[in-house]
Amino acid sequence: MPPRTCALCSTSRAMLKRPKTGQQICKECFFTVFETEVHNTITRAKLFKPGDRVAIGASGGKDSTVLAYVMKTLNERYDYGLELFLLSIDEGITGYRDDSLETVKRNQQQYSMPLKILSYDELYGWTMDGIVAQVGRKNNCTFCGVFRRQALDRGASMLSVDHIVTGHNADDIAETVLMNIMRGDIARLGRCTAICTQGEDTIKRSKPFKYAYEKEIVMYAYFKKLDYFSTECIYSPDAYRGHARVFLKDLEAARPSAIIDIIHSGEAFEVREEVKATQKAQQTCKRCGYISSNDLCKACVLLEGLERGMATAGITDRGRKKLDAEGPAPDNLRTIPFYTAGAAPAVSVGPD
Amino acid sequence: MADCGNPNVEQDALMQRRKKYDRTRQCVKCHDQLGNVVIRHAVYCKGCFFPTVVGKFRRVLEPSISKDKSKKGLKATGNLCLAFSGGLGSSVLLDLIGSNYFAAEGDAGHDWSRGRGGGTEHPRNEPVWEHATVCYVEVCNAIPGARDRTEEIRQIVSRLASYAKFLPLRLEDAFDHAWWERVGRSKPHGQLFVDLGHQDLLLSIRNTSSSPVAALKAYLASLPTQTAVPTAIHNLIRLLLLHTAQLTNSSHLLLGTSLTSLSISLISSIAQGGGFVVREEAQENWQPDSTSSQKVAVSRPLRDVGMKECAIWAWWRGLEVVGKENYLGGKQGIGALTKGFIIGLERDYPSTVSTIARTCAKLAPKEASDGLCTLCERPVQPGVQDWKERISIRQFDEKAAIARSQPGLIQRLCYACHTTLTSPSSRGGVGQSAIDAVQLPVWVESRVLGSDEMKDVVAEFLLDDED
Amino acid sequence: MSQDTTISLKVEFGGGLELLFSNKRSHQLTVPATVPKSTEDNATKQADITFLIRYLRDNLLQERQELFMENETVRPGILVLVNDTDWELEGEGEYVLKNGDEVVFISTLHGG
Numbered sequence: 001m002p003p004r005t006c007a008l009c010s011t012s013r014a015m016l017k018r019p020k021t022g023q024q025i026c027k028e029c030f031f032t033v034f035e036t037e038v039h040n041t042i043t044r045a046k047l048f049k050p051g052d053r054v055a056i057g058a059s060g061g062k063d064s065t066v067l068a069y070v071m072k073t074l075n076e077r078y079d080y081g082l083e084l085f086l087l088s089i090d091e092g093i094t095g096y097r098d099d100s101l102e103t104v105k106r107n108q109q110q111y112s113m114p115l116k117i118l119s120y121d122e123l124y125g126w127t128m129d130g131i132v133a134q135v136g137r138k139n140n141c142t143f144c145g146v147f148r149r150q151a152l153d154r155g156a157s158m159l160s161v162d163h164i165v166t167g168h169n170a171d172d173i174a175e176t177v178l179m180n181i182m183r184g185d186i187a188r189l190g191r192c193t194a195i196c197t198q199g200e201d202t203i204k205r206s207k208p209f210k211y212a213y214e215k216e217i218v219m220y221a222y223f224k225k226l227d228y229f230s231t232e233c234i235y236s237p238d239a240y241r242g243h244a245r246v247f248l249k250d251l252e253a254a255r256p257s258a259i260i261d262i263i264h265s266g267e268a269f270e271v272r273e274e275v276k277a278t279q280k281a282q283q284t285c286k287r288c289g290y291i292s293s294n295d296l297c298k299a300c301v302l303l304e305g306l307e308r309g310m311a312t313a314g315i316t317d318r319g320r321k322k323l324d325a326e327g328p329a330p331d332n333l334r335t336i337p338f339y340t341a342g343a344a345p346a347v348s349v350g351p352d
Numbered sequence: 353m354a355d356c357g358n359p360n361v362e363q364d365a366l367m368q369r370r371k372k373y374d375r376t377r378q379c380v381k382c383h384d385q386l387g388n389v390v391i392r393h394a395v396y397c398k399g400c401f402f403p404t405v406v407g408k409f410r411r412v413l414e415p416s417i418s419k420d421k422s423k424k425g426l427k428a429t430g431n432l433c434l435a436f437s438g439g440l441g442s443s444v445l446l447d448l449i450g451s452n453y454f455a456a457e458g459d460a461g462h463d464w465s466r467g468r469g470g471g472t473e474h475p476r477n478e479p480v481w482e483h484a485t486v487c488y489v490e491v492c493n494a495i496p497g498a499r500d501r502t503e504e505i506r507q508i509v510s511r512l513a514s515y516a517k518f519l520p521l522r523l524e525d526a527f528d529h530a531w532w533e534r535v536g537r538s539k540p541h542g543q544l545f546v547d548l549g550h551q552d553l554l555l556s557i558r559n560t561s562s563s564p565v566a567a568l569k570a571y572l573a574s575l576p577t578q579t580a581v582p583t584a585i586h587n588l589i590r591l592l593l594l595h596t597a598q599l600t601n602s603s604h605l606l607l608g609t610s611l612t613s614l615s616i617s618l619i620s621s622i623a624q625g626g627g628f629v630v631r632e633e634a635q636e637n638w639q640p641d642s643t644s645s646q647k648v649a650v651s652r653p654l655r656d657v658g659m660k661e662c663a664i665w666a667w668w669r670g671l672e673v674v675g676k677e678n679y680l681g682g683k684q685g686i687g688a689l690t691k692g693f694i695i696g697l698e699r700d701y702p703s704t705v706s707t708i709a710r711t712c713a714k715l716a717p718k719e720a721s722d723g724l725c726t727l728c729e730r731p732v733q734p735g736v737q738d739w740k741e742r743i744s745i746r747q748f749d750e751k752a753a754i755a756r757s758q759p760g761l762i763q764r765l766c767y768a769c770h771t772t773l774t775s776p777s778s779r780g781g782v783g784q785s786a787i788d789a790v791q792l793p794v795w796v797e798s799r800v801l802g803s804d805e806m807k808d809v810v811a812e813f814l815l816d817d818e819d
Numbered sequence: 820m821s822q823d824t825t826i827s828l829k830v831e832f833g834g835g836l837e838l839l840f841s842n843k844r845s846h847q848l849t850v851p852a853t854v855p856k857s858t859e860d861n862a863t864k865q866a867d868i869t870f871l872i873r874y875l876r877d878n879l880l881q882e883r884q885e886l887f888m889e890n891e892t893v894r895p896g897i898l899v900l901v902n903d904t905d906w907e908l909e910g911e912g913e914y915v916l917k918n919g920d921e922v923v924f925i926s927t928l929h930g931g
Binding site: 377387388389390395398440612659660662663664666667673675695696698699 | 925
């Protein structure tokens with residue numbers, strides 16, 4: 001059987017089948033379509049303007065490594081005029097985080113980008129190892145997710161950046177759409193397919209890989225021989241999300257376009273007017289100034305629970321009631337430093 | 353990205369595994385009897401179970417029936433059309449309709465229904481609907497090895513719904529001009545064909561003498577993947593039912609979709625890009641064409657009733673349920689995968705199913721539609737093609753723009769139908785070899801050739817007689 | 820109180836499940852009152868529904884095991900009634916069988 005030619009350039013020999021479209025293409029064309037699609041995503045959404053300082057949420061994993069590489073490539077190729085930084089969060093998970101941070105430090109050298117590392121310890125006084133020791137493995141992801149979100153914003157604020165980009169890929173977003181429908185989280189459902197989110201007091205946050213398949217990110221990293229750290233977080237529990245992930249993978253196997261089709265569905269609808277009116281308005285946390293739907297933001301509630309030895313305070317209603325019943329927070333309670341977006345002076349970020 | 357890397361992580365990383373039921377074993381309604389059955393955490397005794405289900409059924413159905421101005425009851429503007437698949441939901445539907453709206457006077461054993469006329473106690477009320485038709489679509493010609501169940505279904509329906517007339521259809525009627533004329537539509541010009549191998553889905557008109565069955569098989573065989581077959585069949589059935597409802601002058605077309613089935617079809621539709629029509633999955637109003645004044649309200653009165661409740665209802669009422677024909681395309685169809693996923697979840701997290709339906713009921717399309725899809729006749733979202741091309745680059749040059757001057761189906765399809773007709777799987781298409789252009793369902797032809805602009809353009813491409 | 824060594828039961832199948840059980844809807848069975856807890860040790864327990872499910876699979880099921888049983892219990896989508904009552908109200912698999920009990924297995928899945 002004669003070797004197939006690339007469906008795109010019709011010249012070179014086809015080396016791989018694209019997971020997203022099933023087309024048989026050569027390596028160079030794969031790089032081109034992958035990069036061009038991300039470029040289209042960026043320009044279509046008008047994410048950046050020249051002079052923007054952009055922080056790349058870097059975990060050392062494949063998504064953020066490839067993101068850093070592609071952002072650098074596109075920035076140079078298309079003259080975006082961006083100043084790029086790597087921003088990494090150290091959750092304090094022995095073994096897992098140490099290794100991935102080493103990868104990020106190598107990325108810093110490889111891509112010549114400034115790197116800032118912010119740890120949970122310096123921000124909240126707790127490492128994930130410490131949190132798991134207190135709360136166990138059942139709800140630790142709640143803590144990590146909430147703390148991480150704030151940490152990224154605070155780190156970006158310290159760097160005085162205009163924009164954070166994260167490596168969320170199409171698979172993540174499709175999974176989130178399904179999850180939010182299954183859990184009835186109407187507020188998140190309305191927002192989760194937006195490519196760029198910005199709250200009143202938070203820094204713009206975008207997902208340039210929104211339409212990039214996870215499989216293609218892996219393939220890109222493989223063929224480009226990019227350096228990344230590939231182990232799953234050791235504390236990931238067998239969450240409800242795991243069910244949705246398996247289902248999504250089955251759908252993808254049946255029909256590769258399913259991932260994009262779900263995202264398209266997510267973009268096509270929004271919350272009905274009469275339902276929107278019942279949703280809570282955003283305010284700022286009375287304790288640390290971060291954005292919140294209640295008087296205290298989620299992170300402050302979680303932290304208070306940890307500090308006062310009632311770890312489920314932020315997790316369940318019963319836990320919260322128990323916390324409140326214990327009386328007000330003591331005056332010397334450790335709290336998260338006060339936060340104002342964009343107001344912090346620029347911090348120099350020399351090599352770490 | 354690993355789970356922990358996602359700043360959008362949820363409030364509860366784990367869905368709490370439910371307790372079987374809340375505290376007490378006594379019926380939550382009458383507080384008197386010991387419960388017989390648990391429905392989503394609530395306990396009901398046998399006596400209260402029936403009126404609870406009837407109540408949910410009527411609360412969904414009756415708002416769509418207009419009030420009779422002179423009297424206090426309900427009176428529909430047309431007849432009633434009931435879709436029957438043989439499955440659990442449709443069997444329960446026929447039973448509930450019969451005992452609530454067509455019960456003979458003095459009918460014993462229905463002490464939980466409030467008599468005829470939907471609401472008033474007067475025994476000599478006018479019926480809400482004068483005539484009822486039960487419609488069944490035979491799909492055996494689409495499934496290799498399936499047997500024709502029409503006669504068996506006729507017997508079942510005569511027992512389940514003696515109040516109604518039985519009207520059997522066949523899936524291949526979708527390709528049969530004789531059927532199209534029977535439902536009162538105009539005589540066609542020829543048959544409309546589409547080339548599914550061409551990315552723009554080019555159209556042509558031919559005259560062919562191949563049978564509707566052959567056309568049906570060719571259509572399904574030319575789909576890009578086996579997983580598209582169940583969706584395609586589902587769409588054909590839906591349109592056949594809608595036109596039959598119109599033929600029988602029905603104001604209502606009722607389907608036996610339970611809460612469980614609704615959640616499955618919502619997720620399944622979303623997985624195929626049908627987010628824009630998420631509301632229509634629950635209920636919709638349809639009319640044959642823009643000039644017609646007749647509207648058919650498509651409703652799923654069992655959509656708040658779970659599959660478990662339907663099964664218990666059928667068992668306690670002694671209904672014989674023959675089962676739906678399995679055309680889910682094997683285990684790999686989108687619908688089959690969704691069903692397996694949801695049913696597996698429902699056992700451990702029974703509120704998932706109702707949450708899905710409730711969440712989707714709070715959604716609305718972001719923008720207005722600019723027309724109806726020619727294949728499924730649901731609202732089309734603007735810019736479908738542009739979006740698809742932007743997201744997945746399939747070619748580097750501008751060939752696409754040039755080809756667009758030829759008449760293609762591509763401009764007239766909603767996202768989900770376009771996906772059904774073009775999105776491949778890694779395993780390749782349904783048919784073995786490259787398929788020539790295939791005939792389209794008769795209503796597509798009517799819509800496409802209905803527009804004058806289309807007629808002129810297509811006339812140039814009229815081919816000579818084939819076959 | 821005299822202890823019966825066997826229990827007489829009526830088992831019925833609905834919703835298409837009867838097709839797996841010789842196409843017979845109603846079955847009269849006699850099962851032992853005390854049964855082994857597991858295949859490993861000698862401990863015994865009173866016959867409960869978990870045992871009955873395994874018993875039916877081993878003795879009456881003609882074909883397609885996986886359509887009836889999964890992970891030591893009934894497959895998702897199959898309802899169980901004990902004397903006209905939801906088995907969820909009776910302790911599910913741990914309900915101890917009594918002489919004369921009627922157990923019904925209903926499938927909601929109907930042809931896939």
